[in-house]
Amino acid sequence: MSAIRCRGVCKVFGDGRARVVALDNVTLDVAEGEFVTLVGASGCGKSTLLRLIAGLDEFTQGEIEAGGARVLAPGADRAMVFQNYSLYPWLTVMRNVKFARQLAVHTRDRTSADVEVASGRADALLGLMGLTQVAQAYPSELSGGMQQRVAIARALMTKPHILLMDEPFGALDAQTREVMHDLILHVCRLEGCTVLFVTHDVDEAIYLGQRVVLMAPRPGRIDSIHPVPLPPKRTPAMKHSPEFLELRGRILERIRETSGLRTDFDLLEKLSKHVTA
Numbered sequence: 001m002s003a004i005r006c007r008g009v010c011k012v013f014g015d016g017r018a019r020v021v022a023l024d025n026v027t028l029d030v031a032e033g034e035f036v037t038l039v040g041a042s043g044c045g046k047s048t049l050l051r052l053i054a055g056l057d058e059f060t061q062g063e064i065e066a067g068g069a070r071v072l073a074p075g076a077d078r079a080m081v082f083q084n085y086s087l088y089p090w091l092t093v094m095r096n097v098k099f100a101r102q103l104a105v106h107t108r109d110r111t112s113a114d115v116e117v118a119s120g121r122a123d124a125l126l127g128l129m130g131l132t133q134v135a136q137a138y139p140s141e142l143s144g145g146m147q148q149r150v151a152i153a154r155a156l157m158t159k160p161h162i163l164l165m166d167e168p169f170g171a172l173d174a175q176t177r178e179v180m181h182d183l184i185l186h187v188c189r190l191e192g193c194t195v196l197f198v199t200h201d202v203d204e205a206i207y208l209g210q211r212v213v214l215m216a217p218r219p220g221r222i223d224s225i226h227p228v229p230l231p232p233k234r235t236p237a238m239k240h241s242p243e244f245l246e247l248r249g250r251i252l253e254r255i256r257e258t259s260g261l262r263t264d265f266d267l268l269e270k271l272s273k274h275v276t277a
Contacts, residue, residue: 001068003162003194004030004053009062011048011220021219022048026062028213028222035188035195037209039202039251041259045220046198047083050164053196054080066162079160081168085147087139087154094135097122097154118157125153128183144171149180156187163188165197169204178236181207185234202251206244207234214251216258223258226251 011023023045030036038046051057055074064071087096101118126132129149139147148171169177188195199205205212216223229243
């Protein structure tokens with residue numbers, strides 16, 4: 001059974017001359033427990049597709065299912081990490097992380113056991129993210145990278161069946177990003193979470209993903225799908241393996257082909273002749 005199932009999904013913004021086809025006939029299956037990454041040039045609809053699966057936007061045509069149920073709105077089975085943190089500025093780090101769990105237990109009679117479980121999981125997640133020392137701080141007191149780690153901890157708080165991540169590590173420094181790669185792989189494998197992960201970084205896409213889905217722009221569509229020939233347990237040394245480098249080169253080349261981002265040396269030569277001092 002697929003955790004995520006998209007069939008002929010289209011998304012159109014505007015009408016008339018302002019009409020933009022953001023996604024056209026997207027069909028994709030993500031298996032239970034699978035980690036799939038989405039790459040492609042800007043404007044190919046990666047983030048739009050993620051928002052449709054999350055139930056945050058309505059698709060124009062097609063069908064999307066999550067966990068066997070048709071997606072019509074956001075659901076408790078899905079959690080999303082955005083590019084821009086989206087933390088509540090009036091809540092501390094700890095209360096931000098606990099918020100999703102507290103919201104869930106308000107739908108039934110809240111017990112002391114619920115509170116205890118929420119506190120224990122929040123403590124563990126903050127420890128994993130290296131945020132224990134700032135648990136009582138407010139988002140405005142944190143760096144962008146720390147805020148994003150809070151957002152990731154909050155998304156994991158409810159043990160979501162499906163985790164949707166939109167460039168979640170973009171604000172992190174290189175060293176922290178590598179640690180977060182291994183952490184998110186370990187947590188999702190441990191809890192059996194299905195992940196759909198958007199990134200512009202091809203190395204990141206290959207290192208994290210079991211499959212890399214390459215999307216093309218104008219209109220946004222799936223161009224190709226690349227299985228990753230690496231074992232489930234990843235190590236940084238794999239980034240230098242022949243298999244990794246071969247797949248990296250193939251995906252980068254295809255991104256250039258689909259986006260038109262090729263270097264035109266004739267135009268560069270022509271430009272250089274018109275450069276004045």
